[in-house]
Amino acid sequence: MIELRSLTRRYGRTTAVDDLTLTVRPGHVTGFLGPNGAGKSTTLRMLLGLTAPTSGTATIGGVRFRDLPRGLRHAGALLDAGDVHGGRSARAHLAALARSNGMGRHRVDEVLGQVGLDDAADRRVGRFSLGMRQRLGIAAALLGDPPVLLFDEPFNGLDPEGVRWLREVFRRLAAEGRTLFVSSHLMGEMEHCADHLVVIGRGRLIADESLAGFAARAGRAEVVVRTPEPASLTTALTAAGATVRPDPDGALAVLGVTAERIGDLALGLRIPLHQLTTRTASLEEAFMELTAADVEYATRESR
Numbered sequence: 262m263i264e265l266r267s268l269t270r271r272y273g274r275t276t277a278v279d280d281l282t283l284t285v286r287p288g289h290v291t292g293f294l295g296p297n298g299a300g301k302s303t304t305l306r307m308l309l310g311l312t313a314p315t316s317g318t319a320t321i322g323g324v325r326f327r328d329l330p331r332g333l334r335h336a337g338a339l340l341d342a343g344d345v346h347g348g349r350s351a352r353a354h355l356a357a358l359a360r361s362n363g364m365g366r367h368r369v370d371e372v373l374g375q376v377g378l379d380d381a382a383d384r385r386v387g388r389f390s391l392g393m394r395q396r397l398g399i400a401a402a403l404l405g406d407p408p409v410l411l412f413d414e415p416f417n418g419l420d421p422e423g424v425r426w427l428r429e430v431f432r433r434l435a436a437e438g439r440t441l442f443v444s445s446h447l448m449g450e451m452e453h454c455a456d457h458l459v460v461i462g463r464g465r466l467i468a469d470e471s472l473a474g475f476a477a478r479a480g481r482a483e484v485v486v487r488t489p490e491p492a493s494l495t496t497a498l499t500a501a502g503a504t505v506r507p508d509p510d511g512a513l514a515v516l517g518v519t520a521e522r523i524g525d526l527a528l529g530l531r532i533p534l535h536q537l538t539t540r541t542a543s544l545e546e547a548f549m550e551l552t553a554a555d556v557e558y559a560t561r562e563s564r
């Protein structure tokens with residue numbers, strides 16, 4: 262279990278993480294989402310004791326990570342897959358980590374097998390593709406067989422097969438009862454493997470709920486209508502209480518009334534319809550709407 266209590270980190274005038282309080286539970290894959298610069302990496306670094314909080318606490322199993330002897334047995338992490346000595350083999354890299362954490366060499370072969378790197382184990386990491394480096398980083402995180410796992414943007418650079426593989430790994434690890442906290446700035450990466458979502462923007466908590474709950478809230482139906490008389494139809498729909506937004510391609514996106522009602526209304530006014538389609542907002546669209554204000558802020562800030 263991961264617990265953040267009023268966790269805050271400031272860099273000069275920037276508040277990277279702002280009074281974050283949340284609990285990440287075992288047995289789930291929790292997606293940690295937010296636009297670029299939202300504070301995800303800083304939060305994960307504070308959890309691992311790599312960055313000191315300005316105030317508040319971040320604990321793993323009730324203890325600060327830096328107070329845990331042999332930390333890899335308590336929490337494994339992949340923060341930056343590029344952060345490996347290129348001259349070493351994958352096996353030598355993992356063996357050195359195992360030694361410094363008081364673990365037997367047998368774990369090295371086990372985790373190499375778990376991530377599908379058996380055949381490449383004795384090749385130099387410098388020659389690895391990004392996908393292979395990601396696998397090696399995941400092997401390192403699993404080395405201590407820890408109950409808590411943290412991953413920062415682990416899908417970056419993976420091909421579709423790698424993405425599918427990693428999703429399955431995450432689900433399996435959560436099914437074993439572990440706590441998985443996985444950051445991403447893309448909802449699409451998380452919606453097929455996370456069952457819980459934590460969303461932050463500008464360092465602040467925006468949402469902390471199940472994926473099913475988020476999907477139910479997000480899934481508002483919109484009707485796309487195409488007509489040669491958009492102005493008359495817009496007037497009639499607005500009078501009926503709908504919200505009408507013209508799409509760039511000439512269609513009207515209508516919220517607040519059903520497709521049946523639009524059809525009946527158009528028929529009554531003898532307005533021809535060339536398309537009448539109900540569509541549900543994707544989770545990605547809902548996520549972008551949720552964080553839009555924070556993205557704009559970030560863009561202004563970085564100018």
Ligand SMILES: Nc1ncnc2c1ncn2[C@@H]1O[C@H](COP(=O)(O)OP(=O)(O)OP(=O)(O)O)[C@@H](O)[C@H]1O
Binds near residue numbers: 299446
């Ligand atoms: N060492 C640092 N010194 C100064 N500012 C920092 C430092 N680390 C992070 N920040 C700032 O804190 C904010 C949050 O950054 P952070 O990297 O945690 O966000 P993120 O959500 O992980 O973003 P990304 O998806 O781009 O990695 C940003 O405004 C960033 O510029």
